[in-house]
Amino acid sequence: MLPLFILVPLFCLILLNVPPKAIVKRPAFWLVAALPLVQVFLTAFHPVAVWDEIRNPFNSYFIFNLSVDALSTVLLLSIGIVVFIAALVGRYTLSGETQRFNFFNLLLVAFLGMNATVMVQDIFALYVFIEVTAVASFILIAMQKDKPALEGAFKYIILSVVATVLMLSSIALIVMAAGDTSFAAVSSAIRAYPASVLVKVAVNLFLCGLFIKAGIVPFHGWLPDAYSAAPSSVSVLLAGIITKVSGVYVLIRMVVTVFGIEQSPQAVLMFVGALSIVAGALAAIGQSDFKRMLAYSSVSQVGYIILGLGCGTPLALAGAVFHLFNHALFKTLLFVNAAAVQEKLGTVDMNKMSGLSVKMPVTGATSVVALLSTAGIPPLSGFWSKLIIAMALWQSGQYAYTIIAVLASVLTLAYFLSMQRRVFFGKLQEGLENLTEARLGLILPAIILAVVTVGVGLAFPIVLDKLILPVQNILK
Amino acid sequence: MSPDLTQVFWPFSAAAILLFVMGTYYVLVTFNLIRALIGVEILIKGATLLIILAGYVTGNTGLTQALVITLIVIEVVIMVVAGGVILCVYRNNKSIDVRELRSLKG
Amino acid sequence: MAINFILVVALLLAALWTVMTARLIRSAFGLALTSAVLAILLFRLDSPMAAVFELSVCAGLIPVIFVTTISLTHRLSQDAFQIRQKERWGKYWYLLVIVVLVGVLLSRRALLPDVPLPVVTHPTDVRIVMWNMHHVDLLGQVAVILAGVFGVVILFKEVKK
Incomplete structure (x- = not known):
């Protein structure tokens, strides 16, 4: 059954492009929105074990070597949620039938790619x-062909290819040591020669490549440009899930199951994590562009995930994965809010807006939920994941990093509150008297995400038990 | 490792490293988007050489050739997309000089 | 063995020319030349299929893409490049240091793998590996090519003004 997560989107993609465009343009949205919803339903309500039991007829003809564990389940769930939201936002913010149709097609490609990324072995x-x-995200960023978007896309292409080259060189060295590329073979080879220089170089090259992909601080140059210049629906997708899957998930997967925590440079991971947290938060304070500030905040939040990963205890890992999931929720929500503001005002410059809450109550309220969750205010979901990471750090004796993590949380609260005061609270900016709330298509995803964020926070014992704590099992 | 393999190994890996250095230099030094793309291509050439070398040294050429063929397919697609982006940049502001592009702040 | 050595030197010279030449079109041809030499090297390293791909696609198709892009965006600032060529030595001298360091490392032969080479389990025929063992990768290739098609459709279309 697992190959279906790749094959169905691919089939739909072909289905959308074979018949004449006039027939498929309208139903395209429904198809693209339905697929991730089905995925959310499957991952949320059916345990992973059930899927492997179901034999599919392909298995006798094709060798796919896919497998799903607790970590992949969390990611599949987040992918489903964010892709669904991005499809909704895309439908209501992109102008022109053709542009929307192209967006849905590329969304399917990205969806397929991410699903496969979290399942391959x-x-x-x-x-x-x-x-x-x-590739899908390059085209998505450049889609509207305005100057900043093209620059963001080009920067992303160059840095992404550099990251790829680092990973490929690492793969070459790994082939030299292991003779194969499957996770099992690589893992046993790396554990067999812990002192080898070749293996160390390979591990570090791969991690460097992933740092670029994830936008961690020394390598984050492309990220704010790409996030802020892309069309709103694409920033939702990029910030919510694409960099999280192709950077952070792969990092966790490589460090935990392939390289093994002991063979990875834990101290380096923790240091870059802490650096990202602080530098991202400090850079976010100085921004006047709404989306750019969110992008730097994203850098900062990814830092928490890397810090938890570097700590390496089962609890810290669970916290990191939980934060990854929460980050997908609240960052997507914030970018949906940004999309609503951009749609209504035509700008994301925070100096040109104030007091929007009066006219856009739903957008204002949901953004408060998101920012409180990001800053880690109980009982919202972000609080629990940060608490778990901080507890795990404290338990393993990393007191300095614990203090940095907690203090940076205050910093997060500071820049978000200043944003909130400037944009949503206070007196209404002159000339905005006729402003109305964004349309239902943009409020609906915001409400859904806010409800999920609050729900995950309130029902966190269940979520933790069913979804997050099993992640510890992948740490053998 | 036989002496023959040793003699193959070090010139080739050195060549790959030098290709990486040249590619990095070219990407850093230039203000022209097409040149940056060519520099990135040189980096990919280095990676290709390294992968094939790994396959040759371990006698695993079936696997590494499959990797390189896949890599080449992806490389072409990326170059086409990047070329398209450069073309759009040119249409937008009649220049492909990076210095005229720096409207976004780091 | 001597042939391999000459080919490696030729590869590096071609790459150096690509990097150093002042004219953009020559740089693109230099890249094609680098690819062609690399293809011969791949052939000599027991990888004929990869060599064929490298020769036809990287030495054949990619320069076409580059030349098309260059001719569509002609009239570039050539002179600026030549002026900068002098000052950039001052700016990127550390790359030279890296080259020297690599040389020192090589003279000590530190680049050899320090692990025992693995026993090969894969068949050495690339066709078997690709078509019988890596079906997921083939799916990925299909997806990448489809994405590329959308890229061409979206990016190469003229914007109506």
Whole structure:
């Protein structure tokens, strides 16, 4: 059954492009929105074990080597949620039938690529699907062909290819040591020669490539440009899930199951994580562009995930994965809010707006939920994941990093509150008297995400038990 | 590792590293988008050489050739997309000089 | 063995020319030349199929893409490049240091793999590996090509003004 997560989107993609465009343009949205919803339903309500039991007729003809564990389940769920939201936002913000149709097609390609990335069991297949996702996102960023978008796309292309080259060189060295590219073979080879320089170089090259992909601080140059210049629906997709899958998920997967925590440079991971947290938060304070500020905040939040990963205890890993999931929720929500503001005002410059809450109550309220969750205010979902990471850090004796993590949380609250005060609270900016709330298509995803964020926070024992704590099992 | 393989190994890996250095230099030095793309291509050439070398040294050429063929397919697609982006940049502001592009702040 | 060595030197010279030449079109041809030499090297390293792909696609198709892009965006600032060529040595001297360091490393032969080489389990025929063992990768290739088609459709279309 697992190959269906790749084959069905591919089939739909072909289905959308074979008949004459006039027939398929309208139903395209429904198809693209339905697929991720089905995926959310499957991952949320059916345990992974059930899927492997179901035999599919393909298995006798094709060798796919896919497998799903607790970590992949969390990611499949987040992919479903964010792609669905992005499809909704795209439908209501992109102008022109053709542009929307192109967006849905590329969304399907990215969807397919991400689904495959979280399921494959082979480093080379991992590389291939990271590239599938990346190519789709290059085109998505450049889609509207305005100057900043093209620049963001080009920067992303160059840095992404550099990251790829680092990963490929690492794969070459790994082939030299292991003779194969499957996770199992690589993992046993790397554990067999812990002192080898070749293996160390390979591990570090791969991690460097992933740092670029994930936009962690020394390598984050492309990220704010790409996020802020892309069309709103694409920024939702990029910030919510694409960089999280092709950078952060792959990083967790490589460090935990392939390289093994002991063989990875834990100290480096924790240091870059902490650096990202602080530098991202400090850079976010100085921004006047709404989307750019969110992008830097994203850098900062990814830092927490890397910090938890670097700590390496089962609890810290669970916290990191939980934060990854939460980040997909609240960052998507914030970018949906940004899309609503951009749709109504035509700008994302925070100096040109104030007091929007009066006229856009839903957008204002949902953004408060998102920012409180990001800053880690109980009982919202972000609080629990940050708490778990901080607890795990404290338990393993990393007191300095714990303090940085907690203090940076205050910093997060500071820049979000200043944003909130400037944009949504206070007196209404002159000339905006006729402003109305964004249309239902943009409010609906915001409400859904806000409800999910609050729900995950309130029902966190269930979520933790069913979804997050099983992640510890992948740490053998 | 036999002496023959040793003699193959070091010139080739050195060549790959030098290709990486040249590619990096070209990407850093230029203000022209097409040149940056060519620099990136040189980087990919280095990676190709390294992969094939790994296959030759371990006698695993079936796997590494499959990798390189896939890599080449992806490389072409990326170059086509990047070429399209450059073309759009040119249509937008009649120049492909990076210095005229720096409207976004780092 | 001597042939391999000459080919490696030729590869590096071609790449150096690509990087150093002042005219953009020559740079693109230099890249094609680099690819062609690399294809011969791949052939000599027991990888004929990869060599064929490298020769036909990287030495044949990619320069076409580059030349098309260059001719569509002609009249570039050539002179600026020549002026900068002098000052860039001052700016990127550390790359030279890296080259020297690589040389030192090589003279000590530190680049050899320090692990025992693995026993090969894969068949050495690339056709078997590709078509019988890596079906997911083939799916990925199909998806990448489809994405590329959308890229061409979206990016190469003229915007009506």
